[in-house]
Amino acid sequence: MTLALSGLCKTYSGRHGPVVRAVIDLDLDVAAGEIVALLGSSGCGKTSTLRMIAGFERVSEGTITLAGRRIETLAPHLRGVSMAFEGYALYPPLSIAENIGFGLRQSRRFPSREAVMARVAEIAEMLEIGDLLARRPSQLSGGQQQRVSLARALVRDADLHLLDEPMGQLEPQLRAVLRGRVKAALKSAGATAVLVTHDQTEANAMADRIAVMEAGVLQQCGPGSVLREAPANLFVATFIGEPPMNALPALVVPSGLRPLCAEEVTIALPAVPLPAPGSRVVFGVRPHHLDLGAGALRGTVISQQWLGDQAHVVIEFAGHILVAVSHARVSVRIGETIPFGFAETHVHIFDGENGRALAHGVMPA
Secondary structure (H helix, E strand, C coil): CCEEEEEEEEEEECCCCCEEEEEEEEEEEECCCCEEEEECCCCCCHHHHHHHHHCCCCCCEEEEEECCEECCCCCHHHCCEEEECCCCCCCCCCCHHHHHHHHHCCCCCCCCHHHHHHHHHHHHHHCCCHHHCCCCHHHCCHHHHHHHHHHHHHCCCCCEEEEECCCCCCCHHHHHHHHHHHHHHHHHCCCCEEEEECCHHHHHHHCCEEEEEECCEEEEEECHHHHHHCCCEHHHHHHCCCCCCEEEEEEEECCEEEECCCCCCCECCCCCCCCCCCCEEEEEECHHHCEEEEEEEEEEEEEEEECCCCEEEEEEECCEEEEEEECCCCCCCCCCEEEEECCHHHCEEEECCCCEEEEECCEEC
16 A cells, blocks of 8 residues: 655644654655665654654644545544554553454454464464463563564554564564564565664665655655665765765865865865865765775774674774775774775765765766
């Protein structure tokens, strides 16, 4: 089922506090069968957006259309939406099986108790909680309760599945396994879903597209590869990626760029489209694209860490800190001055005033 958010706004105003605009003029379309992740830091508006779609927050402005019908004024139970809550929201008196199957009691697809329990058992096994069905929520750990909440959302044949930080309490190995299983189950059912997360790995693993939000504003929406290689602005560029993109304020000169705090250093970029000389820009290059040991530039090693599968080397260049990532061990010493460089195709240029992307490699943004 398709989902369309148009001009969606959420404003919170307390009697004794300032007005907070949590979501500002959000336009977002989700195609039938698509999984979209709302990604951002705490307070960026992603959970408020999810709760407005579910009907647990009143829409301040804008419309929500699901499967061709306006739903922003409907009660939650009339929207055809299922939701996995970050806070679990389980029913304490009911067993785990009863919690998971609660939404199926009136379903025509599962007319008998036996059919309901078979469906419950299927979802529970997928989430590895099949042996917990007879217990009560108070007898489970936080991670187990989170899987029950997720199972209760996935068990329903809903028009839209909303998943609010659905795996934040799980250990890394189990999280990696269940991401694949949940995505496969949603895709197999042709289900439409919106996922809220602050975890970039989770967003990339589960979503077809990622919507990056900051301060209530949608910054960019697209596949993870587009967000990494063609970020719309400096915020997306430095938010997406681990470690984040290196960013240096610079001044455009006829021969290339000069880092602002070290005017004597010039970075020549003859093939990269640049604004007029005198323009202030931000020069960006991702840590994986910095080549240590070769190149025309030189930096001083500040620190080096080996993380088991890659080395993170921090260098000081022109008064700025840069991070380089290598998948092989790097033989450098703290305090050593080393050469480094990068390919022009890996350079990103952003407007120094508003952060808007100007160029990605040799192509204009």
